[in-house]
Amino acid sequence: MSRAASQGLVTPQMTPTEEKPAQGRHAPPPTGDRAAETAEIPQAPQGPTPPPHLAIDSVTAIDRDQLATGLQAPPEVSGCPPDRYFELANWVDERPAFAQISDARKGLLGEFDAPNPRKVTALARLYIAFGFGTEARALLRDMGKDGPSKNALLFVGAVLDADPTAATSPLAQLTDCNRAVALWAFLAADPLPEKRDVAFAALRRHFEALPADLRRSLAPNLVARLTQIGAADVARSLEPAVSRITTGDRRALDTMEAEIQVVEGDPQASGRLEALSKTNSAQGLRALILWLNSQIDAGEAVDPAALANAEALAFELADAPEAPELRRIAAIGHAANSEFGKAFEIYSDATEIADSKGTLEAIFSRLVGQAGDGDFLRTLYDQLPLAEKAAQTSGLRQELAGRAISLGMPAVAVRLLGQADPLSVQDKTLLARAALLELDPAAAVAHLKDLEGKQIEQIRAAALSRLGRHDEARAAYLRAGNPEGARAQSWHKGDWSSLDAPPDAVEQRFLETFGATSSQRNEVKGGPLTRARSLLEQSQAERETLSKMLDRLALPPVQQ
Structure with missing residues (x-):
């Protein structure tokens, strides 16, 4: 019914009311001057009237194509492009891909080598339906006719290629449309939308309508995004759409299930991801990322072999969309294994790391929590500019400054606390402790001005005593x-x-x-030697x- 409605084969039959007359084919006849105005407008022939108990009008595709009926197309959702721009399954048939593409390329150029817009669009749609986003976008840029259909195809092609520029398209904002665009907008969105801003019913409906190969290739990324926004139930509901096309190769389905298990805290997820990560496939790469992230999130030491594999893949796939995430994992993974020199070496080019700020904070968090005193001080001094950058986060700043004070390094603590804007109560307390350590009790009293609390009074008392x-x-x-x-x-x-x-x-x-009565001592009797003794x-x-x-x-x- 949904697909028929999107193609104009089915329209709602609205019952007119006295308060608001219905529009369209069922509206009451005009009267008076309006009847005279509309009498000259030729009216389309009326189609057959459905039985009273049906709430829809329906026609066949043949009637629609021959324009033999007067049915109106369904109204467009405001701001949402029609589904016909995204009906990938309708753009291909049962023949092999090479045969369809070969036929579509015939007649692409007409007289004087002028592109045939209809043929260009048809070929681009074929490329998209088979997952060839790069080819489709190149064709459209060279020969495509400007318009909303071209924009939609370029957008879908960018999503298929995991091109970050897809997130800048206006179509990427339409995740709440109850149309097919919701699926592609959700796959392109960066950052991810709030759960309440996603039309999950449309997303699921149009994912299930995709060609089988695209369902298999898009499923892991779609599930990952759904789980990140807390929609694991929607992610699990997509499993049947993938399992129906799964025969001997279960890697896509297993990756989906493992990702959902990670979110649900299933202990079996780690073993499944480890096994999948050792396969030479796109799903294996995704499983490796998931497995390493699960170890990092759990606060565990990261498997060294898997970490080395991630570093090698980040170098090998330098221009791939997964490379920044692999570098982020490698940097945090080495920090989790207390290999802080290697972690900062990878971080040296932060522009090539996904979430560089979060990565830096993760490295310093592990430095505070795991490093011995000697390693902590050496690394902190070596990476002091980066430490100041990380100290812009309040909790981490206070952890770093607190440990520096406990190790007798008040000057470093003051430098880190200088990144606070404004100073919190905890920041001022740490500054007072640093001032006491620098033998400046007056500064400590000044930092604690107007502050209250037992810990603060304890530090204030020590400063006042000095x-x-x-x-x-x-x-x-x-x-x-x-x-x-x-x-x-x-x-x-x-x-x-x-x-x-x-x-x-x-x-x-x-x-x-030494008291007042101590001076009234009895005289010692005896000679000089006795008194001296x-x-x-x-x-x-x-x-x-x-x-x-x-x-x-x-x-x-x-x-x-």
Whole structure:
């Protein structure tokens, strides 16, 4: 019914209403002046009236071609090209491709070598139906007559060739049309549309109407795109259309099923993709990409042999549409295996890598999470310009800066944090930590201005203590929930009367030794030698007491 409607063989029979008279063949006869105006216009002969219970008018293809009926063509969807521009299955017959193309090339040029527009279009359609996008586009550019049909054929040819320029065509925006163009627009769209902006019914309907070979070749890419936008259920519904044409070669169908299994988290997907990746076919290349991506997404080490295969294919297929994705996988895969030098070597020409920004972030994320301290610092210094570029992403910036601070490299952290625009609370907190590490507590206090939170109060208290503002530091420690830190500030200030709890043994000993009552010591009786020995023993006890107290009051590390 859908195909018949698109060819004008079937039209809806609309019942007229009193509020809004129906138009077309079933409209009521005009009256008055309008009747006089329309009386001179010859009317097409009326076709047979369908039975009352049918809601359609239908005619045969012979009647349509002989223009023997007055049926109107179905109205065009606003902005959507008609399906006849994309009915690839109607452009071929059962004969071999070479025979059809040979016949179509006869009479291509007329008198004075002028191209025959009808013949040019017919040959281009044949090329498209057999998947020869490059040949069709070359023919149309040289001999095609400008018009919407030519534009549609050029667009489909670009999609078949996986040419990125297809995404720039206005037709690539029509994914929500309930027409055949929805399928080709979805295959061309870059970036992919939202799920709500895709006419899935039209997409599925016209995919199933494609010639068998095109269904087989387009299925893996179509399924990949559907799964990326969260439409795995639609992707699975396409399997019957591919399985019907699958005989001995199941690679296209297996690739489809494996890709859907990856999205659904099926553990069998990895084994199936690994087996498919070792086949010498387009499906094998797609399976290799899927298999490596599944290992990367899982955070696992990447299979070295498969990674080497991806690098070799990226070099061999340098101009193929899959090459940028293979280079991206190779760069991230080496980073996943902690081979950061090799990863950055591949990334050296970012223009040839798919999603270069995301690739850079993935490499540095693994550098932060996997590299040892020595490898991290060496790589970070070697790739500092790229690290600054990656630091434009807030989460990664804070991870890099935090680890640099923990390794005692505040200057590098400050340089990375300088990429923030604007500074977040976490960025300012890290800047304060870096300032403390650089012995600049005043800058640390400035960075924390107007910020609140226990972690922030802890850093603020440490900075205030270094500035000698012990009363404020004590209050900040109390806000941070650190009574021991607050108690230490009382000792630092020398205000032993403000201790919140009774002194322990060490503190009591200190008070007894150096407190106000310590000067009222009993005179040691005896000669000079006895008094000297007593002074030495007293001095030694004081040194031990002071040493224990200083150890207790040591300033906390910056990392705390």
